Amino acid sequence: MPHSPLQIRTLTTAGLNLIAQALSIYDSDLKLAVCNAPFQHMFDLPDHLVTPGATFEDTIRHLVTAGEYGPVADIEAFVTERVEQALAFVPHYMERTRANGRTISVEGSPLPQRGWVTVYTDITRSKQQEALLRARSEELSDQLVAYSEELSSTNRELAAMNTALAEAKRELTEIEARTRLTTEMMPAHIAHVDDGGHYTYSNRRLSTMFPGRDTEILGRHIGEVLGPRAFERIAPKLQQAYDGTASVFEFGDEASARRIRAAFTPDGRGGVYILSMDVTEETQARAALQQTRRRALAAQMTSGLAHDFSNLLTIILGLQSNLKRLDGLPAEAPALIEATLAAARRGGGLLESIADVTARRTLRPGATDLHALLEDLRTLAAPTLPTEIRLNVICDAPDRPMLLDAGMVQDSLLNLILNARDACGTHGTITIRCRALHETWIEWVVSDTGPGFSPRALERAFDPFFTTKGAEGTGMGLPMVWDMTKLAGGDLRLSNTEDGAQVVLRLPYRPAVAAPTGLVLLVEDREDLREIYRDMLTGLGHSVVEAVSADEATALLADVPDISLILSDIQLEGEATGIDLAARVAGSNTAIVLMTSLPADDALSVQARARAPVLQKPFTAEDLAALTGVLTEAAQ
Structure with a gap:
């Protein structure tokens, strides 16, 4: 059974009483925190001066008045001088002969948080031995006597120094532990490389920035750890830091498909400090x-x-x-x-x-089965293709639903298929491959066996009205695909392969909210809207608890452990927003969906979409069901 604080204090005091030396500990205000029994006995102190809270000033005044320091002309000046010396918190060692003729050594060591630990040792016997040696000086050479005295004094000073060094080492160890804990908690990779590019320090966050990289990297070269492609991207900036100039820049890591922001700072001794953050979602x-x-x-x-x-x-x-x-x-x-x-x-x-x-276009993401989406696309595209053009559909995507605007994705892919058909002419092969890329992107690669893009098309294909089809083309197909892709925070790239043209379409990897029928926390500060959303949720088979602010919702989450889903407005009563609430539940098993009437280009709306799925007001029960992947008979 663990001891109570009172028991621990009692045990500590009992242990200190077993020490031969007198010991006292004063805090930063020079008030007594703890002392042992020898401290009271050595200086014959009254009980009130060995009680926690007694001041150092009163203790010195008592000792001076009792004659501990011999005759003192101005007692208050003497007390003030000793208090000022103590407030300097400088380690010290001294020896003095008391009024009773006994000699003591005084070793004072300041604490890290300020305050004093002082040890008083009766060295009368040691001094008597020194006197005996001096009395027998005719039998010993003057050199040996001096050496013995010097050695004895040096030993005492060395002991005091060792005590101070031990305390300094403990303090440094504590500081290092706090620093490492702080760096491990930060959502960034923090490291240092020497003048040869070898890691001398690293927290354990490298694999969160660069999936697949090893975390045990001390002593290894940065190029070996990051790989040749990533190192090629950062090498000029690293050399710039070695030359003495700090820099902050972004680069894409092809191996993980992540966007990384890095800061290189010279350390002034030939090495470089490195701070790396994953800004993929921000991008x-x-x-x-x-x-x-x-x-x-x-x-x-x-x-x-x-x-x-x-x-x-x-x-x-x-x-x-x-x-x-x-x-x-x-x-x-x-x-x-x-x-x-x-x-x-x-x-x-x-x-x-x-x-x-x-035209104003609002994304309506919903829980989308990628396999079903591609099968529907095959059905839509097949009648538009000549009999000699074959369509291959390969789906390596995960089976779990993804948050996508299925209509926009299907329109974009159908547009790319039709462009590929026109490029192939009367015969050829069109291939669509879908996969998840490191849980960062959902990627569709549309390739064909046509002649490929011309250099001019690769340069201008996304320009409105640019076309290589003459009178048959409007020049608006790829620009519209590019527009829809960028609107969803994605990326679109064109290239040529050995067999023909290739278009890579990437959209953010956003798993659909897993929201089985259960208890939902509804966070909305308008009563009329809460009533509407409550009816939607209960119609979908959920039970509902309600809150009007992020702080109230946080308190409910602590008291009600069975909440499976949070539906929260972005703008709420109080200082905290729905985005703050989403940050608080990040990493937990509780899913969250945000809702807003703010326009898509509003800063809060953009910030919310990077954090969680967002329902654009007004919405219906069917919209809510589509986003959460739950469609009950009531919603149907």
Whole structure:
């Protein structure tokens, strides 16, 4: 059974009383914390001066008054001087002869948090032996006597020094332990390399930044640990740090598909401190926000122009239709009129494409089965392909549902398949491969056996209205795919292989919320909305508890252990937001879904989407069910 603090204090005091030397410990305010019985007996102190809380000043004053230090002309000046010396907290060793004729040594060592541990030793016998040696000096040489005295004094000073060194070592060990604990708790890799690039220090976070890397890296070269491709990316910045210039930069680690932000700082002694952070989710959110802003700017620039252009096309179509009905037109007139009408209609189609690209578009992510999505895509694409073009669909993705806007993904992939079909002509092979990439991305690779992208197409394929199909193309297909991909925080890349063209589409890896029917914590500060959401949740078979703030929700989570899902608004009563609540439950078994009416490009909304699934208000029970992967009969 563990001892109580009182028992521990009693045991400690009993142990100290067994020590031959007198001992006292004063805190940083020079108030007695603890002393042993020999301390009271040695100086014949009254009980109130050996009681915790007694001041050092009162003790010195008592000793001076009792004649401990012999005749003292100005007692208060003597006391003030001793108190000031103690407040300097400087280690010391001294020997003095008391008024009773006995000699004591005094060893004082300051504590790390300030305060004093002082040991008083009666060295009268040692001094008597020294006197005996001096009395027999005719039998011993003067050199031996001096040496003996010096050795005795040195030994006492050495003992005091050893005590101080032991305390310093303990303090340094404690500081090192605190520093290492702090570095291990930080969500970053912190390391140091010497002038040869070998690790001399590292916390154990490397594998969280670079999955698959070893964590036992001390003494190894940074190039060996990171691998040649990653080291090639950082080598110029590392050399820059060796040359004395600090830098902060980002790079992509191909092996893990992560985006890493690194800071290299010279240590002033030839080595470099390294701080690395995984900013993949931040980069995904940043890409989505940038695309949203680009779309808003494009819509602002084109809306007025499109309106006026649409009116002009309407006039042209009307005039051409009237011209077509006139009698006595030349024989070649009908063909020219039809060509003009076709061009005007094509202009109208381009306006619709512009509207599709710039129109406000809200992501509606839901729990999506990737295998089922690709099978549906195969069904949609098959009728559009010539009989001599084969479509291969390979899905190596995990079986668990992913949070995706299935409609947007399907539209993007179908667009890429149709582009591949046009490239192949009458025969060839189109392959779609889907996989999860290090739990960072969901990746689709669409490849074909056509002629591949021309250098100009690789450079300008994402530019609106750029096309290599002549009159048959609008030049809006790939730009729309790029737009939808960036809007979701993803990435789109074009390249050529030995067999043809290849398009790599990546979207953030977001597993769907696992929310089996159970207890849901609803966090919403508006009572009317809580009532609506409560009805949705109970209709899906859930039980519901409610809170109006993140702090109240946190308290409920501590008291109610069976909560399986949190549905929380972003903006709540109090200082903390739903994003703060999501951070508090990160790493636990409790899933969280955030909801908001903020626009997609709002800073809070972007920050929330990087942290958790987000429902855009207004939403229905079906939207909620799709996001959580739970669809009951009530929702159907």
